[in-house]
Amino acid sequence: MKYPLSPDVKPEFCTTGSFMRLPASRENAKLAVLGIPFDTAASFRVGARFAPQAIRQASMTLFPYHPIHKVYPFDDCNAIDIGDISVIPHNIHRSYELIESAMTDLMKEGIIPIGIGGDHSVTLANLRAAAKVHGPVAMLHFDSHTDTWDTYYEEKYWHGSPFIRAYEEGLLQTDKVFQIGIRGTLNHPGDIDSSTDLGYNVITTPELKERGIKDVLKEVKKTIGDTPCFLSFDIDFVDPSCAPGTGTLEVGGLNSFETLEMIRSLQGFNFIGFDLVEVLPPYDPTQITSLLAATIIHDFASLVALKIKEEELEKSTQNHS
Numbered sequence: 462m463k464y465p466l467s468p469d470v471k472p473e474f475c476t477t478g479s480f481m482r483l484p485a486s487r488e489n490a491k492l493a494v495l496g497i498p499f500d501t502a503a504s505f506r507v508g509a510r511f512a513p514q515a516i517r518q519a520s521m522t523l524f525p526y527h528p529i530h531k532v533y534p535f536d537d538c539n540a541i542d543i544g545d546i547s548v549i550p551h552n553i554h555r556s557y558e559l560i561e562s563a564m565t566d567l568m569k570e571g572i573i574p575i576g577i578g579g580d581h582s583v584t585l586a587n588l589r590a591a592a593k594v595h596g597p598v599a600m601l602h603f604d605s606h607t608d609t610w611d612t613y614y615e616e617k618y619w620h621g622s623p624f625i626r627a628y629e630e631g632l633l634q635t636d637k638v639f640q641i642g643i644r645g646t647l648n649h650p651g652d653i654d655s656s657t658d659l660g661y662n663v664i665t666t667p668e669l670k671e672r673g674i675k676d677v678l679k680e681v682k683k684t685i686g687d688t689p690c691f692l693s694f695d696i697d698f699v700d701p702s703c704a705p706g707t708g709t710l711e712v713g714g715l716n717s718f719e720t721l722e723m724i725r726s727l728q729g730f731n732f733i734g735f736d737l738v739e740v741l742p743p744y745d746p747t748q749i750t751s752l753l754a755a756t757i758i759h760d761f762a763s764l765v766a767l768k769i770k771e772e773e774l775e776k777s778t779q780n781h782s
Contacts, residue, residue, distance in 0.1 A: 473521040479542035480577075480758065481520045481535060492538035492765050493572045494758065495563060496545035497736070499556050502582035502619040506708040508741040512751070513545055513577040515742035516758070519751035527763040529725050534762035537769060538573075553618050557586040564590030568733065575761050577754075578738030580620040580708065581608055584693045585627055587736050592632040595689040595733055599637035601681070603723075604695035605644050605711035607656040607663065620708075620739075628659045635660030637685045641677070642666050642698040645711035666714060674723050682729060689733045692761070694724075696740050696754055704753055706745025717753050724760045728767055735761045 476482065480494040487493075496513025503509065525533050534540070546563050548556040560576075564587050567574045576587055581604075591598045602608075602624065609625040611617065618626065624640075627633050640656055644666040647653070656663050662684070669677055697707045700714035715723070740754050 467525050468522060469524075476518065476521055478514070478517065479544070480517045480755070481523060481525070483535060483540055483542040485541055485543055487541060487543075487570065487572065489539045490541045490572050491769060492535070492540040492575065492762055493567050494540065494542040494575050494577065495567075497548065497560055497576045497579040497583045498545050499548040499550070499553075499560075499578070499583050500580045501550055502553055503580045503708055504613055504619060504621060506741055506744065508743040509578055509580045509708065509739055510550070511742045512579065512740035512754070515745070515748070515751045516577055516737075516740060516754045517542070519748055520755040520758070522752065523755060523759055527759065527766075530763045530767055532763055532766040532770065534759065534766040537766040538762060540762060553582060556583075557589070560586035561589045561593075564734065565593055568594040573732065573765050574734050575758055576734075576736035577758070578736060578740075581693075581695055581738045582618060582620040582623055583738065584736055585618075585623040587693075587734060588623075588627045588632040588691060589630070591689070591691050591734050592630075597632060597634045598733065599634055599685045599688040599690040600639070601690060601692045601727070601730075602638065602640045603642050603693070603698040604640060605642055605666070605697045605714060606695070606709065607640050607643055607653060607661075609655045609659060609661070610652075611655075624661070625655070625659065634688060636662075637688055637690075638662060639664060639681050639684075641669060642714060644713050669715075674719070674726060678723070678726050685730065687731045690730050692727070692732055692735045694735070694737045694757060696737065696750060699753065704750045706741045706743075706750030707739050708741055709739075720753075721756065721760060724757055725763075727764055730764070732764060732768070737761075
């Protein structure tokens with residue numbers, strides 16, 4: 462395949478600065494990668510503003526074919542990389558407006574976005590765009606934290622509150638929200654209740670390990686069905702032994718193989734957008750976190766490519782019947 466260029470066509474170190482050297486032209490595009498380099502809402506470590514370029518650099522070592530799903534995801538989707546959104550580092554609300562505008566434009570054009578954050582606060586803007594185009598959506602949220610804490614030092618907008626704000630704004634179909642991988646110590650016994658009280662479904666890492674990925678996803682698919690669904694992936698879902706470059710480390714997570722196994726099992730959903738957040742390159746000296754993030758994005762694209770192929774096959778069958 463000639464699009465995107467693979468490492469056996471052009472050396473990995475010869476980069477255009479885009480994800481897997483994707484072009485920027487929107488003609489016939491069905492999938493778009495865009496950077497969201499905002500991290501001013503982080504509560505501890507900062508540096509996620511540098512993640513979009515670090516993940517793009519790590520993507521240079523990936524090849525275009527997905528051997529599990531048997532697709533060329535970026536080719537099959539005419540995928541593009543439109544660069545980074547020009548966020549305002551010190552102003553979250555103006556940044557939200559810029560992020561929401563960029564995401565809305567893509568969705569209205571029928572292009573599925575994959576946003577590369579940034580801290581997790583950016584997901585609120587992504588969900589605003591999704592709800593504007595599709596109405597309240599379902600959500601798959603992979604994370605070690607629920608991010609439904611109301612305030613932090615009396616500030617309502619930070620990376621620990623996007624999903625309580627999304628609830629308040631009516632952006633989600635609450636019974637079709639699954640927060641998967643939650644674990645770690647808590648401030649209070651009722652911290653997880655802050656999500657379940659909103660109507661969200663919370664599946665902790667111990668429950669996920671006990672029930673198994675297949676059983677959990679069976680419940681998730683049955684509940685969400687064909688509802689337009691946004692997927693938000695915080696890299697701290699993964700155990701820090703496999704993803705050390707993040708802001709709020711929580712031990713006891715899934716390893717990288719288990720994580721990819723779960724992502725690759727997400728076939729049959731009506732995904733209308735994705736984001737991947739909380740990669741901190743300054744804490745990722747060997748680039749294993751950025752490489753895992755790039756690989757997960759490759760898997761996101763493969764899920765979209767599979768859906769496109771299924772729709773084309775169904776359309777072809779109908780035309781011949």
